[in-house]
Amino acid sequence: MKNFLLKGLYIYKSLLLASILLLNVFGAKASHLVGMDLLYKHIVGDQYRITLVFYGNCGPASSAAFSTLPYTEPIVCIYDGGTYVTDVTLRIDTPETPQMGVEITPVCPRSLDSTQCTNTSYVLPGIKKFVYTALYTMPHTSHNWRFVFGGSTASGSAPGRAAAITNIIGGTTTQLIDTLDNVGHNNSSPALTQPPTPFFCLNDMDTYNPVAIDPDGDSLSYYLVPGQNGSGCTGGFTMSYVTYTGTAWTGVPVSATTPLNVLAGSFAFGTTTGQLDFVPNALQRSLVVYNMHEYRGDTLVGTCMREMTFVVIACANVPPTGAMTGATGGGSIAPDSVNFNICQNSGPFTFHISPREATDTGNHIFVTSTGMPAGCTLTVTNDSTNHPDCLVTWNSNATIPGSYVFY
Numbered sequence: 001m002k003n004f005l006l007k008g009l010y011i012y013k014s015l016l017l018a019s020i021l022l023l024n025v026f027g028a029k030a031s032h033l034v035g036m037d038l039l040y041k042h043i044v045g046d047q048y049r050i051t052l053v054f055y056g057n058c059g060p061a062s063s064a065a066f067s068t069l070p071y072t073e074p075i076v077c078i079y080d081g082g083t084y085v086t087d088v089t090l091r092i093d094t095p096e097t098p099q100m101g102v103e104i105t106p107v108c109p110r111s112l113d114s115t116q117c118t119n120t121s122y123v124l125p126g127i128k129k130f131v132y133t134a135l136y137t138m139p140h141t142s143h144n145w146r147f148v149f150g151g152s153t154a155s156g157s158a159p160g161r162a163a164a165i166t167n168i169i170g171g172t173t174t175q176l177i178d179t180l181d182n183v184g185h186n187n188s189s190p191a192l193t194q195p196p197t198p199f200f201c202l203n204d205m206d207t208y209n210p211v212a213i214d215p216d217g218d219s220l221s222y223y224l225v226p227g228q229n230g231s232g233c234t235g236g237f238t239m240s241y242v243t244y245t246g247t248a249w250t251g252v253p254v255s256a257t258t259p260l261n262v263l264a265g266s267f268a269f270g271t272t273t274g275q276l277d278f279v280p281n282a283l284q285r286s287l288v289v290y291n292m293h294e295y296r297g298d299t300l301v302g303t304c305m306r307e308m309t310f311v312v313i314a315c316a317n318v319p320p321t322g323a324m325t326g327a328t329g330g331g332s333i334a335p336d337s338v339n340f341n342i343c344q345n346s347g348p349f350t351f352h353i354s355p356r357e358a359t360d361t362g363n364h365i366f367v368t369s370t371g372m373p374a375g376c377t378l379t380v381t382n383d384s385t386n387h388p389d390c391l392v393t394w395n396s397n398a399t400i401p402g403s404y405v406f407y
Helices: 017-021 060-066 109-114
Strands: 003-007 033-044 047-057 075-080 083-089 127-137 145-149 174-180 199-201 206-208 219-224 247-249 276-278 284-296 299-313 324-328 339-343 348-353 377-381 389-395 403-405
Touching: 033 145, 033 174, 047 060, 083 127, 199 206, 324 339
Parallel strands: 003 403, 199 299
Antiparallel strands: 003 339, 033 047, 033 299, 047 127, 075 083, 075 145, 145 174, 174 299, 206 276, 219 284, 284 299, 324 348, 348 389, 377 389
C-alpha cells in the first residue's frame, strides 16, 4: 500500500491590526529597502527573464532614497561557475508593477489609503513592491550558471542594509545568488506568493512561509542561509558573509540558521515546506535569508533567494491560529497539526481547520487558499466572522503517491 503526504494547510500570519503600531522600525541607513527577491523564468529556447524585486519602505525617514526606486536600474552579473560571462541591466517592469510601485502593506483593507505610501505624514507605515526585469539568452548549456545581484545599479548607488537590523553588524550591502542547470532541460524559479512583509507579535506563536508554488512541478527544499555582502560584478565569482551577533536563546548564538531571538524550544524550520515557527521574546529587526532548491527527480535544476527583515513589535491584536482536526476517511494527522498522511486507494477523506484568536473576540477572520491540488476542494463556512470553519475534501483513489504542499 502506498502512502502520500499532504503538507498543508499551513497557517502563515499576516499582521493586520497590529501593524498600526509600527513606528520607526526601519533604520536610517538604506532604510528604503526591507526585502528583496531574485528570480528567473524560462521564456522560449535559451531565453530567460531575470527578475529582481525590491520591497521599499514609504516612510518619511527614507523618502529621498525611496523616491529613486521607480528609476533604479539594478545590474545582475552572469557567471558560468566561477567565470564571469556578462552583466545585464534590469529596468522597472511596468506591466508587472506600475512605475510608482504596488503597495503591499499588511494592514486591513480599509486602511490601505491611510499608510505612508499615500502620505508620509500619516502614522501607518507603508511598503511598496517594485519589479525589475530583463531578458537574457543563455549562450550555451551549463550545470553551473549563476545569476548574481551584488548591489550594483546603473547609477552607481548600492542598496545597503538598514543600520537598525539587530542581529548582524551593520554597514553591509545586499547580495543574492540564483543558480540554473540548463543541461537537457529548462527551469523557472518558484512563484513566491507570500510577500516578505514579516511583522510579528512579541511573545506570540508566530509563523512565516514564502508560499512557494513551482510552475514546473519540481520538488522544493528550503534552507536558511547567511546574508551575503555585495561586491558588484567582478572578474571572478566571490562570496563573503555578514557577521551575526547576539543570542538566539540560552546557549545558542544568533546565526543564519537560528537568526531570531526566541523562547527556547519554540523555534522550528521545515526544510521540505519552508515553514518557520517561533515565539519571539524580544523586540527585534532580524535579517532572515531563504534559499530554495528545486529538484527534478534527483537533479538539482536551480536555486533562488529571498532576503527579509523580520520585525517583532508589541501587538494590540494577536493573529489567529489553527490546526487540522476532525479527520475522517481513514487518515491520521501525523506527525503534527499541519501534516496529514493517508494511504492511496483508501477512498475519500476530509479534515477541518478552524482558526481562532487566543482570546475570543468579535474580530473578523478571513480565509484564503493557494496551491490546492487538483481535485482537492476547500469549503469555508462563516468566513469573515470570528469563527470560520474550513473543510478540506479529497479522494485518495487514483491519486499519485507523493507530497502535496498547499496553503
